[in-house]
Amino acid sequence: MAQIIDGKIVSKLVKDNIKSIIESKKISPSLAVILVGNDPASLTYVRNKTKECLEVGISPKDYHLPEDTPEEKLLELIGNLNKDDDIDGILVQLPLPKHINTNKILNAISPYKDVDGFHPENVGKLMIGTPFVEPCTPKGVIRLLEHYGISVEGKRAVVLGRSNIVGKPMAIMLLHRNATVTICHSKTKDLSEITKQADILVSAIGIPNFVKADMIKKDAVVIDVGINKVEENGKSKLVGDVDFENVKEVASYITPVPGGVGPMTRAMLLENTVNLALFRRSC
Ligand code: NAD
Numbered sequence: 001m002a003q004i005i006d007g008k009i010v011s012k013l014v015k016d017n018i019k020s021i022i023e024s025k026k027i028s029p030s031l032a033v034i035l036v037g038n039d040p041a042s043l044t045y046v047r048n049k050t051k052e053c054l055e056v057g058i059s060p061k062d063y064h065l066p067e068d069t070p071e072e073k074l075l076e077l078i079g080n081l082n083k084d085d086d087i088d089g090i091l092v093q094l095p096l097p098k099h100i101n102t103n104k105i106l107n108a109i110s111p112y113k114d115v116d117g118f119h120p121e122n123v124g125k126l127m128i129g130t131p132f133v134e135p136c137t138p139k140g141v142i143r144l145l146e147h148y149g150i151s152v153e154g155k156r157a158v159v160l161g162r163s164n165i166v167g168k169p170m171a172i173m174l175l176h177r178n179a180t181v182t183i184c185h186s187k188t189k190d191l192s193e194i195t196k197q198a199d200i201l202v203s204a205i206g207i208p209n210f211v212k213a214d215m216i217k218k219d220a221v222v223i224d225v226g227i228n229k230v231e232e233n234g235k236s237k238l239v240g241d242v243d244f245e246n247v248k249e250v251a252s253y254i255t256p257v258p259g260g261v262g263p264m265t266r267a268m269l270l271e272n273t274v275n276l277a278l279f280r281r282s283c
Helices: 007-024 040-056 071-083 102-108 120-127 136-147 167-176 191-195 261-282
Strands: 030-036 059-065 089-092 156-160 180-184 200-203 221-224 228-232 235-239
Touching: 007 040, 007 136, 007 261, 030 040, 030 071, 040 059, 040 261, 059 071, 071 089, 071 102, 089 261, 120 167, 136 167, 136 221, 136 261, 156 167, 156 191, 167 180, 167 200, 180 191
Parallel strands: 030 059, 030 089, 156 180, 156 200, 200 221
Antiparallel strands: 228 235
16 A cells, blocks of 8 residues: 655645744745635635745735736736835735736746746746746645655656646656656547556646546556545535545555645745745845
């Protein structure tokens, strides 16, 4: 049976480290968190991020804007936050309402305050192997692999999903660590023939229980990024992309949902904020 990769334990270590850096360097980093509208999942994410900021000594500055906020207003706010010396990081909670062009907004955030690592300049730096800010979810996955002593070099890694925020940066980060990487997506043919070759499988597609035990090579490392809400016995609960109960019998390591990648994503956001705060103070 697979060893469980515990994101709660590893994220706690990361957060303890962040707290001690903040205390020893005597800094008080601040993170602007912008939410447009009232999407229930986004409200929960923002609440959790705010709470965790306070736990480690980061000051969250919340900007909750109405659903019908014009794009220009949001750009104006970001422009002001870019210039504000009291702000170290800017996070815009996605998804944004349909009338707002997400790329335009992400491009407007200063690359030096871009805690999510989504600005094209930071994406480019990651691509060429000189990262400045790395996106939180794939960074959290790499940290989990490192913590459990799982080597990536020379391994066959398969990433399910090709989004800009998870799949693509995940593949690049595994490639830079010398894995042989395949990216699969919604148009991939014979998907399970590919997944069966994976020494390390990362799933980020958003389909509950999609990855079954017969799609996995024996002793593979299985990382489940998916977060999916399902109804079970009249109650809603969160599950990943992986059929955890059966896949854990075949894999050597596996992340649970919840308690795997999710807490690491939030911890990496805090780490990115502190790193940007330290960088700005060193300039
Ligand atoms: P997305 O919707 O932007 O991308 C989904 C990807 O899955 C696409 O690239 C698509 O091609 C691929 N896909 C869809 N159906 C497929 C299929 N049948 N076979 C193979 N590939 C298929 O999603 P995203 O933003 O990358 O998020 C993916 C999942 O990860 C979601 O469940 C999301 O909630 C979750 N997520 C979790 C965290 C975390 O911290 N754990 C962070 C971000 C996203």
